[in-house]
Each structure stands twice: as structure tokens, then as C-alpha cells.
Amino acid sequence: MRNAGSLAEVDPDIAELVRKETERKELSIELIPSENATSRAVMEVCGSVLTDKYCEGYPGKRYYGGCQYYDEIEKLAIDRAKEMFGAEEVNVQPHSGASANLAVLFGLLNPGDTILGPRLDHGGHLTHGSPVNFSGKYFNVVAYGVNLDSHLIEEHEVRKLAEFHKPKVIISGMTAYSRQIDFEMFGRVAKEVGAYHFSDVSHYAGLIVGGVYDNPVPHADIVTTTTHKTLRGPRGGMIMGRGDLMKKMNKAVFPGFQGGPLMHQVAGKAVAFKEALTDEFRIYASRVVTNARELAEALQDQGFKLLTGGTDSHVMVVDLRGTETTGADAETALGKVGITVNKNTVPGDPRPPAITSGIRLGSPTVTTRGFRTEEMDRIAEFMRAAIDAAGDEAKLANIREKVVALCRNFPLYDHGPGRAHR
Numbered sequence: 364m365r366n367a368g369s370l371a372e373v374d375p376d377i378a379e380l381v382r383k384e385t386e387r388k389e390l391s392i393e394l395i396p397s398e399n400a401t402s403r404a405v406m407e408v409c410g411s412v413l414t415d416k417y418c419e420g421y422p423g424k425r426y427y428g429g430c431q432y433y434d435e436i437e438k439l440a441i442d443r444a445k446e447m448f449g450a451e452e453v454n455v456q457p458h459s460g461a462s463a464n465l466a467v468l469f470g471l472l473n474p475g476d477t478i479l480g481p482r483l484d485h486g487g488h489l490t491h492g493s494p495v496n497f498s499g500k501y502f503n504v505v506a507y508g509v510n511l512d513s514h515l516i517e518e519h520e521v522r523k524l525a526e527f528h529k530p531k532v533i534i535s536g537m538t539a540y541s542r543q544i545d546f547e548m549f550g551r552v553a554k555e556v557g558a559y560h561f562s563d564v565s566h567y568a569g570l571i572v573g574g575v576y577d578n579p580v581p582h583a584d585i586v587t588t589t590t591h592k593t594l595r596g597p598r599g600g601m602i603m604g605r606g607d608l609m610k611k612m613n614k615a616v617f618p619g620f621q622g623g624p625l626m627h628q629v630a631g632k633a634v635a636f637k638e639a640l641t642d643e644f645r646i647y648a649s650r651v652v653t654n655a656r657e658l659a660e661a662l663q664d665q666g667f668k669l670l671t672g673g674t675d676s677h678v679m680v681v682d683l684r685g686t687e688t689t690g691a692d693a694e695t696a697l698g699k700v701g702i703t704v705n706k707n708t709v710p711g712d713p714r715p716p717a718i719t720s721g722i723r724l725g726s727p728t729v730t731t732r733g734f735r736t737e738e739m740d741r742i743a744e745f746m747r748a749a750i751d752a753a754g755d756e757a758k759l760a761n762i763r764e765k766v767v768a769l770c771r772n773f774p775l776y777d778h779g780p781g782r783a784h785r
């Protein structure tokens with residue numbers, strides 16, 4: 364018989380950990396730029412009966428019976444994604460951003476082919492060609508970096524490498540780059556050397572849908588994104604692109620790399636996409652950028668140095684080179700006061716990746732909970748105070764109390780599980 368007991372009855376240990384995590388998130392300032400807080404509706408569908416079903420294949424062509432409602436769900440997700448990005452075809456089945464990128468690279472290339480992607484230590488992602496990732500193991504990788512003074516991507520660097528190495532794929536898109544990426548330039552260079560332009564907008568997707576960051580779709584052959592960062596959906600990935608190429612992408616996703624799609628997550632994507640197509644979301648996206656710009660200004664007023672001197676998006680990287688504080692030290696001190704960030708290498712970082720000389724911050728979650736520019740100024744004050752007080756537990760505890768008080772004024776989960784709509 365199906366067990367009808369609640370989580371607390373069936374597994375009090377896990378239930379207690381969920382409660383603790385809810386409290387941690389509620390009472391801390393979440394500045395990790397790749398996270399967000401999904402709505403109650405998204406959480407509801409991701410925790411629904413849809414978690415049970417096998418639906419290998421695509422709408423209308425499944426390898427299992429009983430998929431009629433799942434076909435409708437997946438078609439809704441696809442149609443909404445097309446509307447959000449103006450894409451010709453979409454695949455909403457990748458389990459994650461990394462799975463989407465895996466499918467794209469193997470869908471477009473043969474092992475040993477050359478790709479030109481952004482350097483991991485200059486803000487790219489592991490799946491863009493890092494030697495420890497499938498992308499670096501199976502393909503011949505050439506990497507472009509940013510200018511070491513301006514920390515900006517430069518067209519002549521991308522073009523020089525593309526002309527010399529003649530890659531089959533050029534990747535645009537970053538994981539720690541705060542400025543507008545010139546997707547049109549990447550598309551132009553790719554055309555000139557006969558490469559595919561593959562753009563990974565995992566970080567910027569919500570800003571693109573909200574109309575505050577350029578859309579690569581008109582300039583790229585294939586675009587991937589995660590659905591859980593600025594797009595504020597459930598964890599997952601998605602691939603968009605030209606109709607002719609998408610046939611290959613679909614085959615690469617299934618049966619190439621995945622079995623049954625996670626249909627509860629696909630349904631969660633559909634719900635999040637519906638939310639993202641509202642005027643409310645456009646306002647949200649624009650506030651994410653306004654808040655990030657304010658935080659960048661306020662941090663600089665507090666004496667922090669930022670790569671590129673600011674941001675055009677939701678993300679920024681604090682450059683701690685030339686100070687006593689490492690990225691790891693800052694992450695620890697900020698963690699103690701309830702400000703969650705991640706340490707991050709900066710271009711040309713003299714410290715190893717487990718220590719680093721930077722921290723990466725972003726505004727998506729704090730904007731979801733209703734923080735505005737005033738609160739950004741307070742975050743910068745707390746950050747300065749916490750980093751200066753590193754090692755002084757009494758001072759850190761005092762700052763922690765202030766962080767908790769601020770968070771209590773902007774509850775995330777005041778209406779039960781799921782974000783309060785602000």
C-alpha cells in the first residue's frame with residue numbers, strides 16, 4: 364500500500380533538516396548569483412505526482428504508455444520557452460545546465476574537434492572546456508580570456524584565436540562576468556571562420572526574458588540555459604536553437620545522454636516560464652539589475668574593488684588581490700554573519716582555486732524577497748564590518764543579529780513553503 368504518512372512521520376531526520384534549511388535561507392542574505400527562490404506554485408508541481416512517470420521520448424512519440432498529460436505539459440513548457448526567447452525550437456528535457464551543454468557539444472561535434480570557449484579562471488564554466496570536465500577531455504580546447512586590466516572580453520582576442528585555430532564551435536556566455544556580452548560580435552566571428560556560435564546564458568536568462576540583457580538567440584546557432592538562476596524556475600536545463608540543428612540536439616539529449624525526462628521538473632519549468640512571461644517578472648528583472656548596480660556602488664564606497672568597476676547584470680566579482688583577505692576568508696567571515704557568497708578566482712589569480720582572491724555576488728534572491736536599493740547599502744555595510752571583524756566572534760555575532768533583523772522584515776516563506784510574491 365502506498366505510504367500516506369507525512370515527511371515528518373516517515374522520516375523525521377530529513378524533515379528536521381528541511382526545517383533547518385528553510386530557517387537558514389529565511390534568516391540569511393543569499394548572495395550566490397546562481398540561486399534564487401522558486402514560487403510556491405513551482406514547488407507545488409515539483410513535489411507532485413508527476414515525479415513518478417517515465418516518459419522517454421518526446422511529445423507524441425513516447426516509449427511508454429499513459430503519457431497523454433505529460434505531452435501537454437511538455438508542449439506548454441516548449442511553447443512558453445519559444446515565446447520567452449523567440450527561439451525556433453526548444454528542448455526542455457536536460458536535467459541540468461551541464462547536461463544541456465554536454466548534449467550540445469556532442470550534438471554538434473565529434474570527439475577531438477576544436478572548441479573555442481571562455482577560460483574557467485576568467486569567468487567561464489567547467490563545461491566550456493575545462494580539462495577536468497568532459498568538455499576538456501573529449502574536445503580540443505582553445506580558451507579566450509578577458510583583458511587583464513579592464514577584465515572585459517575583447518573582440519580582437521576572440522577573433523585572433525578563432526582565425527588561427529579554426530574551431531568548429533565558439534562558446535559565448537560566462538558564469539562570473541558582470542558586463543553585457545556582445546553576442547552579435549560572437550555570431551559575426553563564428554560566421555567568419557565557419558564555426559557554430561553556441562551561447563550559454565545560464566546566468567542571464569531571466570534578465571533576457573525580462574528585457575534587461577541582450578538576447579543571443581538572433582546571433583547564435585544554439586543557446587542553452589539553466590532554469591533556476593535569474594529565470595527563477597526549478598533546477599534544470601534547456602536547449603534552444605535553429606530548427607535544423609535542434610533535431611541533432613534532441614537526439615543527443617535522448618537517447619544520447621539521458622533516459623526518462625524528470626517530468627515534475629519539466630512541469631516546474633512550464634510554471635516558471637508562465638510566471639516569467641508576466642509584467643511582474645519584467646519589473647523583477649529590472650530590479651535585479653538596479654539592485655546589483657547599487658550593491659556594486661555601495662561596496663566600492665566601502666573600499667572594495669570590483670572587477671570591471673561594476674555590473675550590467677545581476678552578478679559582480681569582488682577583487683581581493685592586494686588585501687590580507689582571501690576569497691576563502693571572506694566566504695567564512697560572511698558565512699558567520701549569515702551572508703552567503705562564494706569564493707571565486709579572479710583573472711590572473713595568484714592564489715589556488717580552493718582559496719582564491721575573489722568573491723562572486725549577485726542580487727537574484729535578495730530581489731525576490733523584496734530587498735531594494737536601501738537594503739543593498741546595508742548589505743555593503745554588513746560585508747565591510749564582517750570582513751574587518753574576521754576572527755572576532757563577538758563582533759561577528761553582533762552583525763549576525765542585524766542581518767537576522769533585516770531578513771525578518773522581508774520574509775521569503777511567510778505564506779508557507781514558497782516565495783511570497785513581491
Ligand SMILES: Cc1ncc(COP(=O)(O)O)c(C=O)c1O
Pocket residue numbers: 397458459460461462464488490536537538563564565566589599600
Ligand atoms: C554558465 C553556466 N553554464 C552551465 C552551468 C551548469 O549548470 P548545472 O549546475 O545546472 O549543471 C552553470 C552553473 O553554474 C553556469 O553558470
